[in-house]
Amino acid sequence: MDTKTLAIIIIAVIIVIGVAAYFLFQPAPPAKPEKIVVAARKGTYSEGLKLAAKEYEAKTGIKVEVVEFDYAGLHEKLAQEVVQATGAYDVVMMDDPWLPEFASSGLLVPLDDLLAKRGGVDPDFIGSAVNVCKYKGKLYAIPYVGNVQLFVYNKQLFEKYGLPEPKTWDDVLNAAKVIHEKEGIAGYVFRASKGNPIVTNLLPIFWGKGVEVVDSEGNIDIDSPKAVEVFNFILELKKYAPEGTENYNSPEIKAALANKATAMSIVWPGWVPNLDASVWKVIVPPGSKPMIGAWLLGIPKSSKNQEAALDFILFVTSKEMQKKLALEVGVPPTRKSVYKDPDVVAKYPWYPVQLDALENSKMRPRLPQWKMIEDTLANYWHQAFTNQLDPETALKKAAEDIRNILKG
Numbered sequence: 001m002d003t004k005t006l007a008i009i010i011i012a013v014i015i016v017i018g019v020a021a022y023f024l025f026q027p028a029p030p031a032k033p034e035k036i037v038v039a040a041r042k043g044t045y046s047e048g049l050k051l052a053a054k055e056y057e058a059k060t061g062i063k064v065e066v067v068e069f070d071y072a073g074l075h076e077k078l079a080q081e082v083v084q085a086t087g088a089y090d091v092v093m094m095d096d097p098w099l100p101e102f103a104s105s106g107l108l109v110p111l112d113d114l115l116a117k118r119g120g121v122d123p124d125f126i127g128s129a130v131n132v133c134k135y136k137g138k139l140y141a142i143p144y145v146g147n148v149q150l151f152v153y154n155k156q157l158f159e160k161y162g163l164p165e166p167k168t169w170d171d172v173l174n175a176a177k178v179i180h181e182k183e184g185i186a187g188y189v190f191r192a193s194k195g196n197p198i199v200t201n202l203l204p205i206f207w208g209k210g211v212e213v214v215d216s217e218g219n220i221d222i223d224s225p226k227a228v229e230v231f232n233f234i235l236e237l238k239k240y241a242p243e244g245t246e247n248y249n250s251p252e253i254k255a256a257l258a259n260k261a262t263a264m265s266i267v268w269p270g271w272v273p274n275l276d277a278s279v280w281k282v283i284v285p286p287g288s289k290p291m292i293g294a295w296l297l298g299i300p301k302s303s304k305n306q307e308a309a310l311d312f313i314l315f316v317t318s319k320e321m322q323k324k325l326a327l328e329v330g331v332p333p334t335r336k337s338v339y340k341d342p343d344v345v346a347k348y349p350w351y352p353v354q355l356d357a358l359e360n361s362k363m364r365p366r367l368p369q370w371k372m373i374e375d376t377l378a379n380y381w382h383q384a385f386t387n388q389l390d391p392e393t394a395l396k397k398a399a400e401d402i403r404n405i406l407k408g
Helices: 005-023 043-058 071-084 097-106 114-116 125-132 155-158 168-181 196-208 225-238 250-258 269-274 306-316 319-328 342-347 349-360 370-385 393-408
Strands: 034-043 061-069 091-095 142-145 148-153 264-265 281-285 295-298
Touching: 034 043, 034 071, 034 306, 043 061, 043 091, 043 142, 043 306, 043 319, 061 071, 071 091, 091 097, 091 306, 097 295, 114 306, 125 295, 125 349, 142 306, 148 155, 148 269, 148 349, 155 168, 155 250, 168 225, 168 264, 196 225, 196 370, 225 370, 225 393, 250 264, 264 269, 281 349, 306 319, 306 370, 319 342, 342 349, 370 393
Parallel strands: 034 061, 034 091
Antiparallel strands: 091 295, 142 295, 148 264, 148 281
16 A cells, blocks of 8 residues: 555544544533423413413423412512522513613523524514613513503593593593593593502603603603602692592403493503493503503523523414414514404404504613612602602602612
């Protein structure tokens, strides 16, 4: 055997050994987990996840356990996971204002690189719903529930008294006064129980009258003369609300609407299906861009099943599953195509209005401290709403506390 042939053989053997070694020492792909666990808010949205979980298990063989919490309990559990990193959950549901808090604290896996391997974010998702999944330019979640504030009014009473469809909060006040005086019922109803409800119910009125309260840069105008003027307007509108409205939460609002005990209200999409369409007209809220309140699905860094978790999230938020969850459970979708689907629109004829509201919605300030700020606003706004403090004093105290929160 000549030298040249021997050299070729040696090179070939080296290549074969190298290729074999490469494949031999490659890490094995992660084993498919038997189960993934989801932390979710109890109610319609968790029921949607349970339905999707059954179909996902049938498709993949992976069991999905949905662990349910109330609103405050879910936030508390996620805050605990930031500190403890137990790895107990593979997917977590979040209200969209929570995302900056949990992204900045290191709880969540950035999804940009993981999604890039799967073609990126589907452009069918509504832009505003994707935007609330981001913090400082990075994507940390996928939008699951297309929640956005809507507004309903009793069109029969508006027609009876020749009232125009409300476009501003001054229109709301005028109509509330007329209907209260003529019909003896509440012209408007506030969801003003202390906590998240009063903040989400009053904040759109501040926005509609040009007061930001606090923006994403931390600028505060909640104690401005204009803000005091707005709160006095709120108290004027309260004169035409039902007694006890300061304690109203969603069950009381739903009952007032069902019994036609009020003429107008801000509503969330999940409340609309039970309303009598011959009485109530659904519109985009007056005065400002409507508040988005999307619910999101993210992956904790402590999860040992991140690929499977992402796969489940994409399954839940697929076009086919979103349509199914909308029709069978009532979960508001986050995809444009589902809002335009003829079957879905036939069941939910106000969905074109809801899509318009979502596409033109406004997010709450993207601040990691928002939960503390919300609690502060809720405390002082409720005191002013119930006449325990005058508006000027309450707003000054709120501003002082918020500035201290932002200083850390």
